Amino acid sequence: MKNPIAERIADFLKHYPPFSSLQYTELVAIAEHIKVVYLEKNQILFKIGDPTHDSFYVVASGAIGLSVISDAEETLIDKCDEGDILGLRPFFAKNNYLMTAKSREDSIVYAIPIETFRPYVAGNTHVLSFLLESFASNTRNPYDKDNRGKLISENIIFNEQSATDIQYFQPIKYTKNPITASTHDVIRHIAQTMASRQIGSVIIQENQMPIGIVTDFELTSKIATGQFSIDTTAEKIMTTPVVTVPEDISIAEAQMMMLKHNVGYLCVTRDGTEKGIITGIISEHDVVAAQANNPGVLLKQAKRANRSKELKVVRDKLTDLIQNSIDKNIPISHITSVASEINNAISRRAIELGIEKTGTPPVRFAWFSLGSQGRREQLLMTDINNSLVFEDVPAEKYDEVKNYFLQLSERVLETFEKIGFEKSPQGSNSNNELWCKSLTDWIKQYNTWINTPGEKGIHLSTIFFDYDFVYGDPFIEKALTDEIFASANNNHLFYAFLGTDAIKKPAPLGFFRQFLLEQDEEHKDTFDIKSRAITPLVDAARVFAISRDIRGITNTYQRYKKLADLEPQNADLYLECAEAFHTLHWFRTEEGLKTDSGGQYINLEELTKVDKVKLKNCFQPINDIQDLIKNRFQLTYFT
């Protein structure tokens, strides 16, 4: 008897290694022994310490997270998606699982009995080498070149250590070919070098061998105190001997050496002794930076990136960091402020790289982020909006200057796209000649929006009122902001139009307090959290902030906080809105990370009762703030 179900599973498996190396008939034979298991969200497939199962698993749909326990906390180290294999451990070892596999959403996995599969491993060299390579390279799929060595599968031999500990025993990255000076060099010059190179130490060498070190500490304690003159030579104040270490030292060892000798710098020599040739220097900063994906490191990496690909790596790591932070229930305000700093660093570096290629800018300019990035709220890889303002130039030079900036913007946006950001579908980017112009033209533009707001024009322009200065000359930002708030001041017509825009989407509750769901085919029965809940709050915050002359704060949460300070009579409502915004943002981010999308549509079926109540509680503030808008700006005259 044919088994169409087994054939259907074989059809699925044949797309993924190592099954792709097997014959179709073999796959069908294997599939007949498979068990199909359904896992609810957050259901555990196997736990650290569990005896190994008699099957390994292939994810058929959904996603399974692999985590280890470190410092009594669960740390997510890998996520298995469709076609990924997990739980291979019983192939190689008889002892217990070293990781926990837990479904991150509703998932279906195929359980393939080890005994069924073993003959194929022995009989097929491709399959065998795939499994061995997975084991050795610590990746789930060694054929995936991009991820080589990046992922840690559950097969790794951990010695009961956690992920952070592994990183500890990896070789440390340090500055190679450090700056050195000789014993006769004058301290003034050494200090000048340290300042210009932005370094904290200089190794004093003789015949390329380290004999001492001058650091910030020596300069403050011996020169600044007046104990020695600034014109003495290095040998008078240098600390000697220097602590030296060999080249392939691990992070943990480096840290131990520093603590043991109570120093902040280690000198790396070729053979690890004082008599070796200097090859590098390790600072305390390097040790901190080497530990995990900490935000400081990402910032540093972003600043030092030389290619768009390196920036992409930083952005991908940021996604991991956000995911881990969400998993650990870190408050979303912390996550957003960290993420926006890193996002800004990425943007800044992308612009710098663009300038390197395009040539020095002819005049001063400023680059602004708009929309969600401008509000410092962007956690997901959604589309980006930006604008460019350059200094006023004489009319005859205008075209030339504008061309330069359009070219520059084009380059920068290319980089953004390579990093994974989408361009604005409305073309609200600075490579659009409408949004790349001189300060005077921009002021005119804003004046048009503010003084003659047509219904159609205003919708497009609201994101331009959430701008964040990213790069260039701050004076331009100040000039622009002053001008905008001067013309917006007490301009009731303008407020009214912003207000009308903000209350377009009413609070998303139906008559019986049920959710209002989407009706169109594609997103049927999902809840559009972005346009029905988040955007109304963002819009409301904007109109109040502008009408209260709140400058320099674009973040929705902070706008509400500030408003609460300014208007104690409405403080409760504003604070409720601030909280609601955070909760909604959290839901959206989680959904976006899970489905690798903008997180706009939430499937209510997948939410727990508690989550649904949490979500619903956010709607009352939306309703109340919209009432406040109607009263404050007397919208009844307009609508």
Next chain:
Amino acid sequence: MLDWLTGKGDPDFWKKYSESFDKADANAPVRYIVFDCEKTGQDWKEDHILSIGCVGVENDAIKVGDFFEVFIADHKEKHENEAVEKLFKVNTDAIPETEAMIKFIGFIKNATLVGHSTNLDIEMINQALKRMNLGKLKNEAIDINVMHQRLKNLSEDQYHTLDQLCDIYKVKKNSRSTASGDAYSSALVFLKLRKKLKMK
């Protein structure tokens, strides 16, 4: 004449089937058989079964190997429906209804039957058994449609097709509808519903 009532004149396979209920081991995990029938129509008196597909579920997992599918040969009647005709011609391994029922009974044994609108399917199987002078199916039966109604507190007349249930519970469907394919989809919906209803 009343032999089938006392069970004396029953064929061996039916005796074995009946015995499997008496000998049931209370400690063994419950074996569910998720099944689906392709029929000539929805009338349990006039129409008959074209094919049956089954797959086993045990301990919250579908056992792909615990599988049964049978195609039933024509009753000599002419089919008006062209699509039905087509379905028939493809299946050269179709067997007579009697033989199919013997195999089916031999496969399901005392398992709990699970399906989508099981009442009609079971009634049609019972009709087939009646034609063989046998009694009715003794198996317990669970309807996933009823499970869904219970989960959502819906009234009994709120009926969902299998396709609709698949959409609600995000089960990917096979493009062509066969008894075994629908049985597999029903099995996935069943697993999800079981979890959500916290059935043991």
